[in-house]
Amino acid sequence: MTSPTTPLLTRDSLPEAFRNVEHLEDFMSLPTAETVADLAALDGDIMILGVAGKMGFSLARMIKRAAPDKRVIGVSRFSEEGGEERLRSHGVETIVCDLLDRDAVAALPRIRNIIYMAGLKFDYRGREDFLWAMNTLAPAIVADTFRDSRIVALSTIHVYPWSDPRRGGVTEATPPLARPGEYANSVVGRERTFQYFSGLHDTPGRLVRFVYAIDMRYGVLQEIANWVRSGSVVPLATGNVNIQWQGDAINHFARLLRHVETPATPINIGGPECISVRHVATRFGELFGVEPVFEGSESDNALFVNCDAAADMLGNPVVTLEPMLRWVADWVGSGKPAYGKPSKFEVRNGIF
Structure with missing residues (x-):
């Protein structure tokens, strides 16, 4: 258990704003x-595979804080300098491993609980073969190797068709669809x-169809805030989005280890609200003291999902929209660091 402190x-516990990256990461x-x-x-x-992505560091640290008596292991190629040291400073063990290397994966310790976060989305043009290898072959190697574990594997809402957000969003009952891109x-x-290996080996699991994460350094809100503040146009064709505070998201990921099913089933993880891009831009305009510039009008379809099942199982997120808007406005307005990796939520052709 955690200590009393x-x-x-x-x-x-919500702050008014974040002083710096360290403050943000501690809170998140x-x-x-x-x-x-x-x-x-x-x-x-618990072992986290693909830990070195944007969410993995916070997830590993959060789990270690929540369960200090458990081993928490982060696995990655760790291509960016300092990643291992950063995790170890918070009590997280690290292992360097390429998940496409069968022998390297076979050498990993057989941990009871696996959170799988590896994958590729952006910058795959010209290396489509690597995209498919990372998103299908690596999961096959992992799922076969860790057949006796629980596996919570991150997926995406991009497996869903577009829908009219006024109708409540697509649910887990909607089959994954081969969309453009x-x-x-x-x-x-x-x-x-x-799912194949889960059924083959009776491996309990969950497939996490996760919405857009909100961090001060990247995400839908940060992108809209930058558009508004710089006077750039805010495209409205994708007029509604799903978002969730990253700290809430990683808590839900970890808790899903107690809510796995055999064979593995999907679950939508995200906030309960249908967020209006126009409303968000207007609110940022108020916070920055500028008038947003809009382009186009809202389409009658968007990539919008229904997260009622997760809310029923795990409860609604702690952090609501308004605090996130204030935090992002302060962060962007004061010129604090950004990843420079846009979500491309407004892209409608499936090419990222």
Whole structure:
């Protein structure tokens, strides 16, 4: 269990703004009381495959804070300098491994609980073969190797068809669809691969169809804030989006280890609201003291999903829209660091 002084993510813990990256990352890796309870009831240690992505560091740190007596292991190629040291400073063990290397994966410790975060979405043009290998072959190697584990594997809402957000969004009952663009198709392959091995080996799992994460350094809100502040046009064709505070998202990922099914089934993870791009831009205009410049009008379809099942199982996120808007406006307005990796939520042709 956590110590009496371990801080938790609650509505009362929300800051007015973030002083710097360290403050942001410390807050974003807070566990909820529900996460602490679920991980205490979970048998075995936890290993995160593909830990070096934008969300993996916060997830690993959060799990270690919530369950300090468990081994938490982060696995990645660690191509960026300092990644291993950053995790180890928070008590997370690290292992360098290429998930396309069967022998290297076979050498990993057999940990009871696996969170799979590896994959490729952007910058695959000219190396489509690598896109498919990362999104289908690596999952096959992992799923076969860790057949005796629980596996929570991240997927994406891009496996869904576009829909009219006024009708409530697509649910998990909607089959994954081969949409335009190789990325979406390859992720359908990733899901089906995990499901095949889950059925073959009776491996309990979940496929996490996750919405757009909100961090101060990237994400839908940061992009819209930059458009508004710089006077760039805000495209409205994709007029509604799903978002979720990254700290809430990683808590839900970890808690899903107690809500796996055999064979693995999908679940939509995200906020409960249908967020209006126009409203968000207008609110940023108020916070920046400028008038947003809009382009086009809202289409009657968007990539929008229904997250009611997750809310029923895990509860709604702690962080709501308004605090995120204020945080992002402060961060962007004060020129704090950004990743420079846009979500491309407005792209409608499936080519990222």
